[in-house]
Amino acid sequence: xxxxxxxxxxxxxxxxxxxxxxxxxxxxxxxxxxxxxxxxxxxxxxxxxxxxxxxxxxxxxxxxxxxxxxxxxxxxxxxxxxxxxxxxxxxxxxxxxxxxxxxxxxxxxxxxxxxxxxxxxxxxxxxxxxxxxxxxxxxxxxxxxxxxxxxxxxxxxxxxxxxxxxxxxxxxxxxxxxxxxxxxxxxxxxxxxxxxxxxxxxxxxxxxxxxxxxxxxxxxxxxxxxxxxxxxxxxxxxxxxxxxxxxxxxxxxxxxxxxxxxxxxxxxxxxxxxxxxxxxxxxxxxxxxxxxxxxxxxxxxxxxxxxxxxxxxxxxxxxxxxxxxxxxxxxxxxxxxxxxxxxxxxxxxxxxxxxxxxxxxxxxxxxxxxxxxxxxxxxxxxxxxxxxxxxxxxxxxxxxxxxxxxxxxxxxxxxxxxxxxxxxxxxxxxxxxxxxxxxxxxxxxxxxxxxxxxxxxxxxxxxxxxxxxxxxxxxxxxxxxxxxxxxxxxxxxxxxxxxxxxxxxxxxxxxxxxxxxxxxxxxxxx
Amino acid sequence: xxxxxxxxxxxxxxxxxxxxxxxxxxxxxxxxxxxxxxxxxxxxxxxxxxxxxxxxxxxxxxxxxxxxxxxxxxxxxxxxxxxxxxxxxxxxxxxxxxxxxxxxxxxxxxxxxxxxxxxxxxxxxxxxxxxxxxxxxxxxxxxxxxxxxxxxxxxxxxxxxxxxxxxxxxxxxxxxxxxxxxxxxxxxxxxxxxxxxxxxxxxxxxxxxxxxxxxxxxxxxxxxxxxxxxxxxxxxxxxxxxxxxxxxxxxxx
Numbered sequence: 215x216x217x218x219x220x221x222x223x224x225x226x227x228x229x230x231x232x233x234x235x236x237x238x239x240x241x242x243x244x245x246x247x248x249x250x251x252x253x254x255x256x257x258x259x260x261x262x263x264x265x266x267x268x269x270x271x272x273x274x275x276x277x278x279x280x281x282x283x284x285x286x287x288x289x290x291x292x293x294x295x296x297x298x299x300x301x302x303x304x305x306x307x308x309x310x311x312x313x314x315x316x317x318x319x320x321x322x323x324x325x326x327x328x329x330x331x332x333x334x335x336x337x338x339x340x341x342x343x344x345x346x347x348x349x350x351x352x353x354x355x356x357x358x359x360x361x362x363x364x365x366x367x368x369x370x371x372x373x374x375x376x377x378x379x380x381x382x383x384x385x386x387x388x389x390x391x392x393x394x395x396x397x398x399x400x401x402x403x404x405x406x407x408x409x410x411x412x413x414x415x416x417x418x419x420x421x422x423x424x425x426x427x428x429x430x431x432x433x434x435x436x437x438x439x440x441x442x443x444x445x446x447x448x449x450x451x452x453x454x455x456x457x458x459x460x461x462x463x464x465x466x467x468x469x470x471x472x473x474x475x476x477x478x479x480x481x482x483x484x485x486x487x488x489x490x491x492x493x494x495x496x497x498x499x500x501x502x503x504x505x506x507x508x509x510x511x512x513x514x515x516x517x518x519x520x521x522x523x524x525x526x527x528x529x530x531x532x533x534x535x536x537x538x539x540x541x542x543x544x545x546x547x548x549x550x551x552x553x554x555x556x557x558x559x560x561x562x563x564x565x566x567x568x569x570x571x572x573x574x575x576x577x578x579x580x581x582x583x584x585x586x587x588x589x590x591x592x593x594x595x596x597x598x599x600x601x602x603x604x605x606x607x608x609x610x611x612x613x614x615x616x617x618x619x620x621x622x623x624x625x626x627x628x629x630x631x632x633x634x635x636x637x638x639x640x641x642x643x644x645x646x647x648x649x650x651x652x653x654x655x656x657x658x659x660x661x662x663x664x665x666x667x668x669x670x671x672x673x674x675x676x677x678x679x680x681x682x683x684x685x686x687x688x689x690x691x692x693x694x695x696x697x698x699x700x701x702x703x704x705x706x707x708x709x710x711x712x713x714x715x716x717x718x719x720x721x722x723x724x725x726x727x728x729x730x731x732x733x734x735x736x737x738x739x740x
Numbered sequence: 741x742x743x744x745x746x747x748x749x750x751x752x753x754x755x756x757x758x759x760x761x762x763x764x765x766x767x768x769x770x771x772x773x774x775x776x777x778x779x780x781x782x783x784x785x786x787x788x789x790x791x792x793x794x795x796x797x798x799x800x801x802x803x804x805x806x807x808x809x810x811x812x813x814x815x816x817x818x819x820x821x822x823x824x825x826x827x828x829x830x831x832x833x834x835x836x837x838x839x840x841x842x843x844x845x846x847x848x849x850x851x852x853x854x855x856x857x858x859x860x861x862x863x864x865x866x867x868x869x870x871x872x873x874x875x876x877x878x879x880x881x882x883x884x885x886x887x888x889x890x891x892x893x894x895x896x897x898x899x900x901x902x903x904x905x906x907x908x909x910x911x912x913x914x915x916x917x918x919x920x921x922x923x924x925x926x927x928x929x930x931x932x933x934x935x936x937x938x939x940x941x942x943x944x945x946x947x948x949x950x951x952x953x954x955x956x957x958x959x960x961x962x963x964x965x966x967x968x969x970x971x972x973x974x975x976x977x978x979x980x981x982x983x984x985x986x987x988x989x990x991x992x993x
Contacts, residue, residue: 633825641839
């Protein structure tokens with residue numbers, strides 16, 4: 215018991231320093247007299263309306279695309295589901311700004327396609343398309359998961375009751391999917407509302423709220439105004455948090471897993487197959503544009519095959535940036551996974567008030583947008599020994615991405631037999647030994663998933679780290695920002711490809727380990 | 741000889757009395773069942789005995805030593821759970837030898853003892869299987885062997901067979917009885933199943949609302965119930981049995 219209380223206390227102190235302290239510091243230093251002038255300023259009002267408009271339109275389209283993809287993979291006779299699922303989620307492996315970059319390559323002022331069709335999409339339409347591109351895989355994963363938790367025996371009941379297709383959809387499918395769909399809507403809206411990568415790349419003169427914040431802080435060093443704007447960014451995430459934690463969920467998973475009986479319907483299968491392949495082709499066209507821009511010099515006027523961009527990138531100390539990114543991502547993954555794992559251990563398996571506080575604090579971190587977190591770190595930790603070091607970048611990434619891996623670990627931990635600690639106690643085995651020998655081995659797959667989540671997100675993030683890097687610690691993702699800003703599209707494309715490559719490599723390694731492990735599958739029953 | 745003595749044990753949760761000033765003794769090598777409906781306090785009693793919960797007041801004495809505040813690891817007690825709680829990443833043999841390895845610091849000896857124990861409980865065929873490859877009954881055998889191998893003075897069973905089907909339960913019950921005769925380990929068996937309690941035990945304790953209604957040999961509880969509650973408890977069960985036999989056979993008993 216003593217060990218467990220010590221662990222809880224340690225985690226609480228850690229979270230207080232790394233989450234609460236900077237946020238409070240940031241809020242204390244706000245000059246609230248700026249508030250009314252900011253609210254009244256036309257540029258702010260415009261940015262806010264723009265963000266809301268973009269958020270609504272892009273979210274609706276993104277979730278619709280995702281729903282039909284999830285539908286295809288769960289309800290039609292399509293082959294190679296696992297591979298398709300992997301391909302659909304590839305956009306998650308590159309920074310949001312790269313999606314904007316891809317659009318510039320194709321549809322920008324001098325884009326490959328815009329030259330043919332005669333117009334470009336710089337501005338709101340570009341932001342909407344870019345936002346959809348990088349957010350639909352997230353919505354897809356959430357809805358796809360929702361499909362897995364539908365009690366399929368209810369379809370037989372519906373049939374017996376004589377319900378028609380529409381009624382069945384309303385009473386069974388939608389009843390179960392309501393929560394995941396709404397969660398996806400909130401999550402995607404929050405993502406788009408708080409992202410500055412896409413609008414910075416393809417927005418042109420069309421300014422959204424995150425870009426407004428970015429310019430206030432980076433351009434004008436106006437931290438106080440930045441913070442107030444940040445509070446606006448927090449609103450959708452906060453609403454989404456309340457929805458997720460207080461809405462009713464029908465899918466408790468307490469039923470026997472009945473396979474859904476997919477009916478024969480050739481036409482439906484073909485339509486959705488074409489649809490799915492089309493989406494995947496679009497994803498690959500974006501990535502293809504990186505390859506094209508990387509190897510072609512002067513693609514808009516006089517395209518010639520050239521290694522110029524590679525030469526420039528490598529002469530510009532690329533190895534250092536790769537090292538920075540990998541160092542940050544790997545450190546954040548290792549430390550983040552360890553901290554998150556023990557946090558989940560405490561909240562899922564120790565009783566008392568302390569673990570409850572820790573639980574709330576950890577999932578609340580989900581509501582803090584990366585930019586706001588980054589800003590709070592800039593303000594809260596300036597002058598401390600971690601400022602201007604790798605440490606602050608690693609820490610900010612851990613906190614920025616802690617909520618999802620935490621929930622993964624929390625769920626896994628709750629499934630682990632609650633009596634192991636008692637057995638250990640009566641057998642005189644220490645708590646840490648039983649965690650090491652039994653609990654960690656029986657949650658290995660989850661641990662790998664957590665690691666991958668931290669890694670991939672640390673590689674692609676530009677929001678939380680934007681205010682915290684210096685020339686020595688700058689990660690790859692921010693280099694895209696730089697190159698893109700200087701219209702060096704080929705160089706930016708190469709960096710995007712490098713990030714994608716490392717993420718695919720890591721995902722591949724984890725996939726292979728999991729498959730090897732599957733052969734001696736004992737995790738099924740705990 | 742008295743093995744375990746419980747004196748005036750009381751447990752309260754926020755003013756709700758779960759165990760109300762109970763006292764009893766368990767003799768060396770005795771098989772005692774604690775019988776009662778859910779919510780009667782039997783699981784709380786077990787947790788206090790094993791040392792993962794503290795009593796509000798009262799003392800527990802084991803072999804003339806006050807263990808009321810002794811750490812669970814030093815009580816010389818073992819526990820077997822309803823859900824087995826086997827380590828999923830270890831084979832049957834590894835499950836049994838894991839704690840013994842740590843205790844003896846002698847792998848060879850630990851393995852030897854574990855093998856013996858698994859043989860006694862008829863699991864020799866399944867040594868290298870993982871828990872998910874074993875049936876419920878087999879898993880519970882491994883769990884029992886895992887506890888026995890550490891040679892505890894007292895073993896507590898928490899509804900240890902309720903997850904098994906009727907056939908398996910009958911088998912395992914018989915085996916457990918034999919093991920107990922052979923090893924003469926004191927066993928305290930918590931259950932809500934009357935048949936199990938009466939067929940296994942030297943004595944049965946009937947617990948109701950945190951009070952001991954009666955603690956006696958099975959036939960005495962049966963023939964001379966100490967209270968109205970015990971009488972109803974026992975007869976209701978009998979009536980149910982008779983009813984089900986009548987239903988099955990169509991014979992009017």
